[in-house]
Amino acid sequence: xxxxxxxxxxxxxxxxxxxxxxxxxxxxxxxxxxxxxxxxxxxxxxxxxxxxxxxxxxxxxxxxxxxxxxxxxxxxxxxxxxxxxxxxxxxxxxxxxxxxxxxxxxxxxxxxxxxxxxxxxxxxxxxxxxxxxxxxxxxxxxxxxxxxxxxxxxxxxxxxxxxxxxx
Ligand code: PNS
Numbered sequence: 001x002x003x004x005x006x007x008x009x010x011x012x013x014x015x016x017x018x019x020x021x022x023x024x025x026x027x028x029x030x031x032x033x034x035x036x037x038x039x040x041x042x043x044x045x046x047x048x049x050x051x052x053x054x055x056x057x058x059x060x061x062x063x064x065x066x067x068x069x070x071x072x073x074x075x076x077x078x079x080x081x082x083x084x085x086x087x088x089x090x091x092x093x094x095x096x097x098x099x100x101x102x103x104x105x106x107x108x109x110x111x112x113x114x115x116x117x118x119x120x121x122x123x124x125x126x127x128x129x130x131x132x133x134x135x136x137x138x139x140x141x142x143x144x145x146x147x148x149x150x151x152x153x154x155x156x157x158x159x160x161x162x163x164x165x166x167x
Contacts (some may be wrong), residue, residue, distance in 0.1 A: 003083040005116065006078050008035040011051045012044045013055070013150045017124035017134055019058060021089040022065060024118055033063040033083050038071040042087040045133055045157060058147050090117045091125045137163050 005025055013020060013036075025032045034055050038048040046054070048069050059065035070077040078084060086106065088099055105117035121124075127145055136154050137140045143151060157163050 002031055003029050004031040004050060004083050005029045005034050006033050006074075006079075006081065006083040007085050007087045008037065008074050010037050010039070010129070011055060012046055012129050012148065013051060013126070013132070013153065014058065015127050015129055015146050015150075016053050016144070017089060017091070017127040019147060020120045020124055021087065021118050022059070024120075025087050026064055028064075029067065029085070032087070034059075034065060034067045035074070035077055035081075035083055036067065036069045038069045045163065046153070047062070050153065054147075054150055054153060057073045057149050073109065075106050076115050078113050079110065084112050085114045086113060088117055089120050091120060091127070092127075147156055 003026070007018075007022055007025060008093075009018065022032050022034065027066075036048060036052050036055065044051070052067050056068045059067070068081070074086065078086060086103075088103070090096065090099060099117065101109075103117075106113050106115060120127075124142050132142050133154070134147050135145075135160065142154070146154070
């Protein structure tokens with residue numbers, strides 16, 4: 001059976017930190033399924049469709065990366081997509097508590113699902129989608145922090161006056 005892992009998240013928007021984790025994951029697995037959480041209740045800057053499209057665009061040349069939207073429980077989606085390893089990025093100690101709870105809850109819900117923590121490159125260890133949006137909205141330079149296509153989409157949102165900060 002193919003050895004693929006799931007990399008779930010909200011990705012509003014995907015950052016270079018996420019891209020770094022996906023590339024690291026590809027060294028360990030035959031493929032990565034990027035699972036984008038659909039969440040109509042959570043205010044997001046980008047729609048589910050836009051978030052999925054941006055990630056597909058970044059990995060367009062790489063058939064080992066599949067991007068899918070999901071809702072409901074992550075463990076159910078993992079079961080349906082036949083991926084039992086969930087990759088999560090750990091940036092700092094502050095991430096640990098939430099990630100620890102989530103990993104153990106997912107294990108409680110499904111013993112077969114394992115969570116694997118990976119550290120992004122140090123240069124992305126301070127990075128989050130929320131900070132990228134805030135810095136960008138206030139006129140800061142995010143070019144080193146997100147892929148070029150994402151920066152273009154941020155610019156387009158700002159131009160249309162559709163910039164809302166969520167998360
Ligand atoms: O990018 P994020 O916000 O850190 O991603 C969080 C995500 C999408 C991985 C998490 O919220 C999730 O798995 N949601 C799906 C619902 C679920 O399974 N909840 C129980 C997890 S303990």
